[in-house]
Amino acid sequence: MFDYEGCPINTVSKIQTGPSPLMVMVHGWRSSSSSVADRAMWFTERGWHVVMIELPNHGSSGEYGHWSAYRSLKAVESVASRLEKIINPSDVTSVSYYGHSMGGFIGLRLASKESLRIATLPLNRMILESPMTMYEPILDEIANGYRIPMILRPAYRRRLIERFNESIGQIGRWSNVEEFNIPLWGAPKLPILCIQAVPDERLGMDHYEQLVNVYAQPEYNGYLTAVPLESLKHSGARTNEDRNDAIEHWLANGGSL
Numbered sequence: 001m002f003d004y005e006g007c008p009i010n011t012v013s014k015i016q017t018g019p020s021p022l023m024v025m026v027h028g029w030r031s032s033s034s035s036v037a038d039r040a041m042w043f044t045e046r047g048w049h050v051v052m053i054e055l056p057n058h059g060s061s062g063e064y065g066h067w068s069a070y071r072s073l074k075a076v077e078s079v080a081s082r083l084e085k086i087i088n089p090s091d092v093t094s095v096s097y098y099g100h101s102m103g104g105f106i107g108l109r110l111a112s113k114e115s116l117r118i119a120t121l122p123l124n125r126m127i128l129e130s131p132m133t134m135y136e137p138i139l140d141e142i143a144n145g146y147r148i149p150m151i152l153r154p155a156y157r158r159r160l161i162e163r164f165n166e167s168i169g170q171i172g173r174w175s176n177v178e179e180f181n182i183p184l185w186g187a188p189k190l191p192i193l194c195i196q197a198v199p200d201e202r203l204g205m206d207h208y209e210q211l212v213n214v215y216a217q218p219e220y221n222g223y224l225t226a227v228p229l230e231s232l233k234h235s236g237a238r239t240n241e242d243r244n245d246a247i248e249h250w251l252a253n254g255g256s257l
Contacts, residue, residue: 002082004075010060011079012037013051014044015087021094022049022087024118026076028101028235032059036100038238039129042247049087053079055102066167069135069180073106080110083119092119097126101203101234104131105185112186125191125255127247130200130234133207135180183214191255194226195243202234225250 001008012033023043027036033052040050055072056064064071095118099107108131110116111123132138139157148156157177165171178184192215196208208228215224227246237243 002079002085004056004078005064007056007064007075008062009056009075009079010054011051011086012040012054013049013086014040015049016044016047016091019091019093020047020049021096022051022083022092022119022121023096023098024080024083025050025052025098026055026100026103026106027052027058028103029055030058031100034059035238036098036103039098039100042244049092051083051086055106068164068167069102069105070164070168072102073109076106077110077113077116080116080118087119089120092121094124095119095121097123098129099126099131100129102132104128105133105135107131108133108182108188109186111188111190123188123190126188126193127250128192128194128211129243130197130203130232131194131207131211132203133182133211134185136177137204137206139177182210183220187214187220189220189223192224193247193250193255194224195232195246196226196228197232197234197237198228198230200234225255 001010025036025040027033033054036052040052043050053076054061056062056075057067064075097107097111099105107126107128111126116123139160143153143156161174161177165173194208194211199205200208211224212226214220229240229242229246231242232240
């Protein structure tokens, strides 16, 4: 357990003996470390250190009041920056991040911070599985559920931004919902493997298409390897050989296919 502003944040880890690469893993919304445990075991069986971080209000982590992706991001960042408490940095040969769904959304923001250090070391690469890349479609989904008329949607969004700023104690920090979409939310310049469920029964394909479109721009060219898989499901895909093959191939080729 790590403490973040009085909230206990649970980690589940397997630390190898001696120098090895480190994989930090973050699960999706309404999930826990158990949902990515099989993915973690795939790495530990190949000699990796693995640390799974459970989001606030999820798994065995504590409650952190009004939950938001941003507050969870800050909790993950805090824990990641203190992992030397459970692993000696001299035993870490490289640092990677694996984010599923919401975990991918958090990772995109984290990895965009050049000063980020995990166990005192910089992040080298990241793997995103069916990632959320925008908050805007989520807000639209909620608004549709509440049957908010289109004419009232702009006011609805402004009020949500105001309430969010109040919840984090930074009035005016965020002003527009587009700030929660990539590339404004984050577009890290490091090797990224995106493994995407096709179709994505939870998020749809808009998030994946946004990621691909952003990384097709000249300033991001060469950073993203996108692998759509029809054999993969967004939820419940604890084992998938096609996913494992893509990861193994990407890693064997130095972070590219």
